[in-house]
Amino acid sequence: MVYQIYPRSFADANNDGIGDVRGMIDKLDYLKDLGVNAVWVSPWYPSPMADGGYDVTDYCDIDASFGTLADADEFVVGAHERGLRVLIDLVPNHSSEAHPAFRAALGAGPGSPEREMFHFADGTGSDGSRPPNNWGSLFGGPAWERVVGPSGPEQWYLHMFAPEQPDWNWVNPAVVALFDDVIRFWFDRGVDGLRVDVADGLVKATGYPDTPIDPDTGLGIASFYPGHPWWNQPELEAIQRHWREIGDGYADRHLGERIFVCEANTKPLDALMRFVDAGRMHTTFNFDMLWCEWEAGSLRAMIDRNLVSHATVGAPTTWVLGNHDCTRVVTRYGKPETGRPFTLDGPPAEWQYRFADYFTPMPTDNELGRRRARAAALLELALPGPAYIYQGEELGLPEVEDLPDAARQDPSFFRAGGRTKGRDGCRVPLPWSATTPPYGFGTDAQPWLPQPPVWAELSAAAQVGDADSTLTLYRRALAVRGTHPALGDGALAWGDTYPGKVLYFTREPGFGCLVNISGAPVDLPSGAEVVVASAPLVDGRVPTDTTVWLTLASD
Ligand code: BGC
Secondary structure, eight states: OEEEEOGGGTOOTTOSSSOOHHHHHHTHHHHHHHTOSEEEEOOOSOOOOTTTTOSOSOTTSOOTTTOOHHHHHHHHHHHHHTTOEEEEEEOOSBOOTTSHHHHHHHHHOTTOTTGGGBOEEOOBSTTSOBOSSOBBOTTSSBSEEEEEETTEEEEEEEOSSOTTSOBBOTTSHHHHHHHHHHHHHHHHTTOOEEEETTTTOSOOOTTOOOOOBOTTTSSBOOSOOTTOTTSSOTTHHHHHHHHHHHHHHHHHTTSOOOEEEEOOOOSSHHHHHGGGSTTSOSEEOOTHHHHBOSOHHHHHHHHHHHHHHHHHHTOOOOEESOOTTSOOHHHHTTSSSOSBOOBTTBSOTTOOOOSSOTTTTSOOOHHHHHHHHHHHHHHHHHSSSOEEEETTGGGTOOOOTTOOGGGOOOHHHHHTTTSSOOSGGGOSOOOOSOSSTTTTSSSSSOOSSOOOTTHHHHSHHHHHTOTTSHHHHHHHHHHHHHHOTTSSSSOOEEOOSSOTTEEEEEETTTEEEEEEOSSSOBOOOTTOEEEEESSOOBTTBBOTTEEEEEEOOOO
8 A cells, every 4th residue: 555645745844834854754653553555755856846846956856845865865764664665756757947957958049959858849920929839738828838038039848737847858868868867866765666747748749730629728638638649659668668677677686676656647548558568667547446436336347447457467456546636535525426437448438637626616515525435445445456545535634625715836726717726625734633723734833735624633643542533444444454365466356246336345365345335224245244344334234335344254
C-alpha cells in the first residue's frame, strides 16, 4: 500500500505555514503505525510553486520552504529503517519558466540549441501574433505563450499546463541525457522508485497538427483522445525502455529494485497496457476506480476489466481512490452522482479527464459520503495489487468546498477564469491534533490554505483511540492486509450467491469480501466470521453501504 504525501500540506515542522520534509520525518512513525509499505512524495524540488511544485527549477535539490537535501536523505533513511519504500515524483514533461535551461533558451534566441530543449515555434498570421496552432492548455487558455524579448514580441513556446511550465522537447537527446542524470541522482541516494508525472504526454507530434475544437473553450481539445498529437506518441516506448534499463541496472548491481509508476490517462485500456509491457514501466495508475460511480454493477465491471487487462501483460493492477488532483472521496461519494457508470468496455465514450470539479455543483451529504468512503477503502484494500491512499483519506477528510476564492492557489482555477474551483479543496493542510487551527499542522502559524472547523473532530489525535474512527478502520485493515496470506497479490473469484447490488468475492486461502450497495441489509455467507467491517452490523446483517472482510469456513 502506497501512501501519497503532498509535502506542502502534510506537516509543518518549522511552523511557517507550509509543510516540510522535517515534518515528514516527524510523522514516519505515524505512517509505520498506519501500516503502509511505501510512500510517494509529490514534488519537493525548488519551485516558484506556480503549480504546487509541479513547476521545477532544479530537479536535484529540495525547495528551501521544504528543507534541504540532507533532510531528504534523512527522510529516505528513516523510511527505510521502518520498512517503508520511497517513491518520488519525476516531472519530465515540463519544467519551470525559472529553470536555468529555459532562461538560457529565452536569452539565446530563435534557432539556438538552447531553444531546441523546449518547443519554440513562430507564430502565425502576417506578424506572427497568433499562436503556432490551435492547442488549448489543460489548465485553460491557449497552450502557447509568446516570448517578449528585448526587441519586442517574437516566438511562442508550448506549455500543456500553465505558462509557467514550459514543455521539454523529448526528441532532443540533450533532454534525455539531462533526465538520465536526474534519475540516477535520486536512485543513487536510495530512492526506490519514481512516479512519472504526465507519463503519456512527453512527446509532441511533428509539425504540431491542430486538434478538433473543444466547444467549451473554443480552443483545440487538450484532454486525451486516441490520435491526439501530444498524448501517447510512439516515441514514448523507447524513452520508457531506456529508463527501465537505468532502473534495472541498480538491481543488477545488487543495490535494490528501482521502480517506475506511470501517471497516464491513455485510453483504451489496451493502449495503456503497452506502458507496462515487459521491459517498460512496472505499473501505471488505474484511475478507473477513482472515476467509477458507487454502484455494484459499475464497480464489478471496472474491477474485472482492469484485472483481465493487466493479466494479459503480467503487470499488477493498481487501485486509486483519490489524489491531490481530484475531489476527495468522502465528498464524491456524498453527491447525488458519485462518478461515471462503467461497463466491461470502460466509462462512457464521451468521458474526458479534465482538471475540473465535475462534482462541485451538486449538494453533499458528508455523512453518507464517509460511510461509502469507508466501505470503498475496504474494497480497495481487498483487491489484488498495490493500493494508493492519498494523505487524509485515512482520516476521512472531506473536500473543503467552501474555501474563499481569495485563498485559492491552483492555476487551474485562475486559468479557467473561476469557471471551476480547481484542486485546492483536497489540498488543505492535515489536522494532526488540537481543536483550533492549525490543528497541529504547525505550532501556531496559519497554514497556506485555511482549515475548516470540522478538522477538530477529524484530527489524527482525535481518532487514534476511537474504535469507530476512520483512522482505526484503516489501521486495522492495513494490519490484516499486511499479514493475511490471501491479500496483496494474487487472484479473486466472484461469488454469485448475492443479488446484483452486492459485490462478493473470495480470495484464497479463506478470505471473503462483501460490499453491500443494495438498499437493504444482507446476511453473511454461512459460517463466515467478520474480520473487519466498515460499519457495525445490524442484527448480525450487513447494512447498506458497508463492506465486511470475512474469514470463511473451511469445507
Ligand atoms: C499532476 C498535477 C499537475 C500536472 C502538471 C499532473 O498530472 O498530478 O498535480 O498539475 O501533472 O504537472
